[in-house]
Amino acid sequence: xxxxxxxxxxxxxxxxxxxxxxxxxxxxxxxxxxxxxxxxxxxxxxxxxxxxxxxxxxxxxxxxxxxxxxxxxxxxxxxxxxxxxxxxxxxxxxxxxxxxxxxxxxxxxxxxxxxxxxxxxxxxxxxxxxxxxxxxxxxxxxxxxxxxxxxxxxxxxxxxxxxxxxxxxxxxxxxxxxxxxxxxxxxxxxxxxxxxxxxxxxxxxxxxxxxxxxxxxxxxxxxxxxxxxxxxxxxxxxxxxxxxxxxxxxxxxxxxxxxxxxxxxxxxxxxxxxxxxxxxxxxxxxxxxxxxxxxxxxxxxxxxxxxxxxxxxxxxxxxxxxxxxxxxxxxxxxxxxxxxxxxxxxxxxxxxxxxxxxxxxxxxxxxxxxxxxxxxxxxxxxxxxxxxxxxxxxxxxxxxxxxxxxxxxxxxxxxxxxxxxxxxxxxxxxxxxxxxxxxx
Ligand code: UGA
Numbered sequence: 001x002x003x004x005x006x007x008x009x010x011x012x013x014x015x016x017x018x019x020x021x022x023x024x025x026x027x028x029x030x031x032x033x034x035x036x037x038x039x040x041x042x043x044x045x046x047x048x049x050x051x052x053x054x055x056x057x058x059x060x061x062x063x064x065x066x067x068x069x070x071x072x073x074x075x076x077x078x079x080x081x082x083x084x085x086x087x088x089x090x091x092x093x094x095x096x097x098x099x100x101x102x103x104x105x106x107x108x109x110x111x112x113x114x115x116x117x118x119x120x121x122x123x124x125x126x127x128x129x130x131x132x133x134x135x136x137x138x139x140x141x142x143x144x145x146x147x148x149x150x151x152x153x154x155x156x157x158x159x160x161x162x163x164x165x166x167x168x169x170x171x172x173x174x175x176x177x178x179x180x181x182x183x184x185x186x187x188x189x190x191x192x193x194x195x196x197x198x199x200x201x202x203x204x205x206x207x208x209x210x211x212x213x214x215x216x217x218x219x220x221x222x223x224x225x226x227x228x229x230x231x232x233x234x235x236x237x238x239x240x241x242x243x244x245x246x247x248x249x250x251x252x253x254x255x256x257x258x259x260x261x262x263x264x265x266x267x268x269x270x271x272x273x274x275x276x277x278x279x280x281x282x283x284x285x286x287x288x289x290x291x292x293x294x295x296x297x298x299x300x301x302x303x304x305x306x307x308x309x310x311x312x313x314x315x316x317x318x319x320x321x322x323x324x325x326x327x328x329x330x331x332x333x334x335x336x337x338x339x340x341x342x343x344x345x346x347x348x349x350x351x352x353x354x355x356x357x358x359x360x361x362x363x364x365x366x367x368x369x370x371x372x373x374x375x376x377x378x379x380x381x382x383x384x385x386x387x388x389x390x391x392x393x394x395x396x397x398x399x400x401x402x403x404x405x406x407x408x409x410x411x412x413x414x415x416x417x418x419x420x421x422x423x424x425x426x427x428x429x430x431x432x433x434x435x436x437x438x439x440x
Contacts, residue, residue, distance in 0.1 A: 001024055001025055001026065002020075002025045002026075002079060002080055002181075002184070002185055003025070003026050003077060003078040003079050003080070004017075004020050004025050004026070004027045004028070004078050004079075004080050004081075004082065004185075005027075005028045005030060005071075005074030005075065005077070005078035005080070005081045005082070006020075006027060006028070006029050006030065006074075006081075006082045006084055007030045007031075007071060007074065007081065007082065007083050007084060007085060007103050007107075008030070008031065008083065008084035008085035008086065008099075008103075008121070009029045009030070009031040009036060009040060009046075009067070009084075010084065010085075010086060011047065011049065011154075011156055011159060011260070011326075012084045012120060012121065012152045012154065013029065013031075013082070013084030013085075013120075014029065014040075014045060014046075014047075014049075014052070014056075015049065015052065015154055015159040015160060015163055016082060016084060016120065016152065016163065017029045017065060018052060018055050018056050018059060018065065018160070019160065019163035019164065020185075021059040021062075021064040021065040022055055022058075022059055022064075023188060024064075025064070025185075026064055026065075027059075027064065027065045027066075028065075028066055028067070028068060028073065028074045028077060028078060029065065029066070029067045029068075030067070030068055030069065030070065030071055030073075030074045031067065031069060032069050034069070037067055037068075037069055040067040041066075041067050043056055043057045043060035043061065044056070044057075047325060047326070048324065048325040048352050049156065049157070049159050049160070049324070050157065050158070050160070050323055051160045051161075052159070052160060055160065071103065071106045071107060071110060072106075072109075072110040075107055075110040075111065075112075075115065076110065076112065078115075079114075079115060079116065079181075080115070080116045080118060080181060080185065081107060081115055081116070081117050081118065082118045082120045082150075083100060083103055083104075083117065083118065083119050083120060083121060083131070084120045084121055084152075085099040085100060085103055085121055086099055086121065087099070087100065087121050087122055087123055087264075087268075088264065089263075089264045089267055089268065092271065093267035093268060093270060093271050094124070094267075094268055094271040094272075094275075095122075095123060095124055095264070095268040095271075097123065097124070097127060097130075100119075100121065100123065100127065100130075100131065101130070101134060104117075104130075104131045104134040104135055104138075105134055105138045107135060108134065108135040108136075108137070108138035108139040108140075109138060109139070109140060111135070111139050111145060113144075114144050114145060114146075114177075115145045115146075116145070116146050116147075116148060116177075116178050116181050116182070117131065117135065117145055117146070117147050117148070118147070118148045118149070118150045118182070119131060119147065119148070119149045119150070119202075120150055120151065120152050122151065122205050122206065122209070122261065122264075122265055122268075123202060123205075124202070124206070124268060124271075124272045125199050125202040125203050125206070125272060126199060126202070127202060128147045128148070128149050128172070128198045128199075128202065129198070129199075131147055132147045135147070146173070146174070146175045146177060146178040147174075147178075147198065148171065148172060148173045148174075148178045148182060148198065148201075149170075149171075149172035149173075149198045149201035149202050149205075150169070150170065150171055150172070150182060150201070151170050151201060151202070151204060151205030151208075152205075153166060153167070153168075153205075153208065154166075156259065156260075156321070156323075156324040156326055157321060157322060157323030157324045158323070164189075165190075165191075166189065166191050167191060168191050168192045168193070168194055169186050169189060169191060169192075169193045169194070170193075170194045170196065170201050170204050170205070171183070171186075171193060171194065171195050171196070171201065172195075172196050172197055172198035172199070172200060172201025172202065173195065173196075173197075173198065174197060174198055179195060183195075206265055206268065206269040206272070207269070209261055209262055209265040209266070209269075210265060210266050210269045210283055210286070212250050212262070213257050213262040213263075213265070213266045213286050213290070214282060214283070214286045215250045215251060216250055216251075216252075216256065216257045216262075216290070217256070217257075217285070217286040217287075217289035217290050219233065219236075219237055219250075219251045219252070219253045220253050220254070220256055220289055220290070220292075220293060220432075221289050222236055222237075222253070222432070223253035223254075223431050223432025224296065224432065226432040226433070226434070227431075227432050230434055231434065232432070232433050232434045233253045233431070233432030233433060234253075234414065234432075234433060237251035237252070237253070252413075252414075253414065253431050253432045254293070254388075254412055254413045254414060254431050255293045255294070255297060255331040255335075255386065255412040255413065255431075256289075256290040256291075256293035256294075256331060257290055258320035258321070258328070258329040258330045258331055259320040259321065259326060259328060259329055259330070260326065260328040260329065263287070263290070263329045264329075266283050266286055266287055267283075267287065269283055270283040270284060270287075293331065294331060294334045294335060294338070296431070297331075297335060297384075297410070297412050298335075298338060300410050300429045301313075301339070301382070301384065301410055303429075304382060304408050304410055304427065304429055305381065305382055305408070307342075308339055308342040308343060308344040309342060309343035309344065310343060310344075310345065311344050311345065311381045311382065312344075312345045312347070312379055312380045312381050312405065313339065313344050313345070313346055313347070313380055313381065313382050313383070313384055314346075314347050314348075314349070314373075314376030314377045314378075314380040314382070314383045314384065314404075315332070315335070315336065315346055315347070315348040315349070315376065315384050315386055316349055316350075316373055316376060316383065316384070316385050316386060316387070316389075316392050317332065317349075317350055317385060317386040317387025317388070317389055317392065317413075318330060318332035318333075318336075318348060318350040318353045318354070318357045318386065318387065319332075319350055319352060319353040319387050319389075320332075320387070321387060321388075322387055322388055322389045322390065323352075323389075324352065324353070325352035325353040325355070325356055326353070326356070327353050327356045327357050327360070330353075330386075330387075331386060331412070332350075332357070332386045332387065333357075333360070333361070335384070335386060336348070336361060336367075337361075340366065340367060343366075344366070345366050345367075346366065346367045346368070347368050347370050347375065347376040347378070347380065348367065348368070348369050348370065348376065349369070349370050349371070349372065349373045349375065349376040350387065350389075351389055351391060354369050354371075357369075373391070373392060373395055374395075374399065374400070374403065377400045377403050377404050378403045378404075379403070379404070379405050380404050380405060381404070381405050381406045381408065382406070382408040382409070382410055383400070383404065383408065383409045383410070384410045384412065385409070385410070385411040385412055385413050385415055386412050386413070387413065388413035388414075388415050392415055393415050393416075397416075397420075397421065397424050397426070398424065401424055401425055401426060407424075407425055407426045407427065408426065408427045408428075408429070409421060409426050409427070409428050409429070410429040410430075411428065411429065411430040411431070412431060413431070414430050414431050414432075414433060416428065416430070418430060418433060418434070
């Protein structure tokens with residue numbers, strides 16, 4: 001059992017906190033967002049993540065996890081302090097490290113006795129060195145400490161599963177004591193532990209996300225080529241993915257990557273290389289191809305609908321991916337914005353993310369949020385699939401055909417089998433699958 005403080009209770013921080021508590025540690029979660037804290041102090045998560053609510057409640061009731069806004073309390077009552085605060089994009093694409101810097105200063109003020117300070121947020125290489133220097137500069141008392149990097153690889157929507165069953169654990173350390181502590185913390189995990197120096201660990205994190213984003217842009221570019229040539233991108237992905245060196249995962253063509261990680265990390269990693277005099281053009285191209293996905297969808301909408309103005313369109317899915325209520329950098333935001341500008345009438349559904357999107361895109365006479373996918377289809381002249389929620393795969397297409405005004409589906413995530421949808425009498429547009437994307 002270890003005493004752990006987790007600063008920042010976003011996706012990474014809260015899932016990590018609950019995970020460590022469930023593994024038998026005593027955890028204090030720290031956040032300065034009072035709205036969030038109010039919920040957490042009742043044992044409730046401030047965002048949706050499958051399984052999180054139950055596991056949080058269980059550990060909260062057991063007393064193995066609690067929450068506070070005081071870094072002082074966290075530092076006093078723990079031996080290991082994880083930094084999990086946000087590192088959003090600045091305007092030039094580089095990471096905004098102001099939260100990390102502020103937290104480091106505050107930790108420094110409350111050090112008493114040896115502590116291990118572990119960087120878990122995704123940060124540019126050499127950030128931990130800055131954390132170390134900041135803590136050294138600002139510690140008032142004689143408290144010795146170590147810093148380490150322990151990047152997280154969990155995905156939203158399957159974050160708890162990823163926490164308990166990681167492919168690997170990466171630990172970047174510069175002292176034996178830090179290494180032993182972290183190995184002990186992860187002793188019950190059944191996966192390789194990669195032990196490196198701190199800079200290497202930091203690069204592993206950015207490189208993993210950037211590589212996966214690059215894989216997605218690669219398949220999306222192939223998707224466009226398949227459309228031009230009548231080939232099928234899903235079979236191309238299968239054909240190349242069976243090669244173990246390539247692998248089948250992250251080869252789903254569609255509307256591209258979004259979320260709080262890939263877009264920001266690809267941009268930040270490019271900037272890091274640039275700051276060191278390197279032009280990482282692959283990353284620039286990855287981003288360019290990703291941004292083009294929205295244009296591709298708009299081309300399909302226009303070739304199906306002619307002019308969007310005054311046309312009723314149902315939109316299924318606004319979350320950046322299924323099983324989350326997160327809409328950060330979601331393709332839906334841009335798609336809705338463009339269609340609105342062009343004068344379409346939109347009926348929008350998502351199983352979880354409507355409360356979040358309502359905060360940034362308000363309802364008006366041309367835009368309504370609906371609480372069932374069928375309501376989005378009523379009288380619609382086209383149905384646009386933006387997020388591949390499982391419940392959309394199971395929709396009764398016969399019923400949908402009956403309630404739509406004109407049976408047109410524009411499927412940005414390839415959730416249906418073209419032959420089946422066409423047999424039912426729909427015009428079906430999808431991404432990179434033979435000639436079907438042209439609606440035939
Ligand atoms: C990603 C990484 O997968 C995690 O390992 C990492 O820990 C996390 O970022 C992070 O840095 O915090 P996440 O953003 O939650 O996780 O979501 P992913 O499942 O990786 O999907 C990212 C985006 O890629 C989504 O928009 C998804 O729709 C898209 N995607 C994914 C595709 O377009 N095609 C694919 O084949 C796979």
